[in-house]
């Protein structure tokens with residue numbers, strides 16, 4: 001099998017698997033139970049939180065364990081919107097967010113009457129900072145942008161965005177979806193009010209997410225219940241999952257530089273190879289995250305190519321797994337105003353430290369064969 005879809009999810013690390021299964025057996029007690037077994041689970045969970053806080057250079061009570069990054073994005077965006085709605089009802093996001101941000105903003109507009117502005121992107125996926133500056137108003141309560149886009153890998157200048165927000169309206173909160181950045185690019189939470197992370201993108205468990213929320217930011221909770229997670233997320237703690245998150249993040253950060261350098265070489269190789277092929281074009285900008293390479297095979301049906309490659313044991317995707325059921329062009333490529341044929345024929349390749357050069361060569365050979373075998377259908 002050749003797996004080139006690490007952006008969709010990663011295989012579980014052996015190390016995390018071992019630790020997690022050991023924890024599960026022993027630490028079954030409710031972390032909120034008022035007896036020794038419960039205290040012990042709670043202590044381990046809070047130790048994990050403290051370790052993560054130290055790695056991310058934030059305070060322990062600024063971290064909220066969630067069930068996934070989608071939940072963390074919902075909590076951050078709706079939580080801010082509901083909390084600060086008396087201050088203003090205007091939100092700014094970008095046209096290329098993950099569905100968990102895009103659909104949350106859409107719901108806030110359609111169901112709750114908030115006003116949402118979408119920053120446009122150029123044909124490389126870059127936003128325009130001048131446009132951002134012009135959109136921020138006295139009633140703007142939130143700006144939410146991703147750090148690294150999950151389809152084309154474009155990197156947003158989050159430091160510059162934060163600076164503009166805090167200059168134009170210091171009361172506006174800035175939330176960043178950092179799911180595709182953690183363990184890959186430097187994460188600095190200094191100028192950011194809220195940030196989201198997911199464990200299964202960094203060889204950790206599925207069903208494990210994290211929200212960073214600065215002390216100065218207040219949220220209305222979405223899951224009302226007990227006192228868990230500082231009253232921001234009711235429900236019995238998924239303790240062992242939360243305990244093992246510290247190790248997951250530590251392993252990702254420890255090898256970040258080496259993995260980045262390695263994957264950059266893979267990406268450089270692939271770009272050169274793709275450029276040699278007339279049937280293909282590259283959609284990811286040159287300065288994108290090297291972990292993602294979005295290409296198109298104009299006039300071929302991407303899902304036909306994906307299934308043809310699958311029959312050779314090769315796994316790639318057409319777009320984000322969360323939007324894979326939709327048949328039209330991805331909203332990211334549509335927002336880039338690419339040629340229609342390019343936009344509807346995209347293939348997303350994504351790499352990790354587990355990807356080998358031999359795998360990429362085998363993939364290229366199989367892709368060449370697929371392009372010959374699968375007839376152009378449009």
Ligand SMILES: Cc1ncc(COP(=O)(O)O)c(C=O)c1O
Pocket residue numbers: 007008067068069070071098100146148149150177179180197198199200208209320321322
């Ligand atoms: C940029 C981005 N944000 C959010 C998510 C959602 O993560 P999760 O699967 O943990 O909900 C993903 C996953 O595809 C993503 O790529």
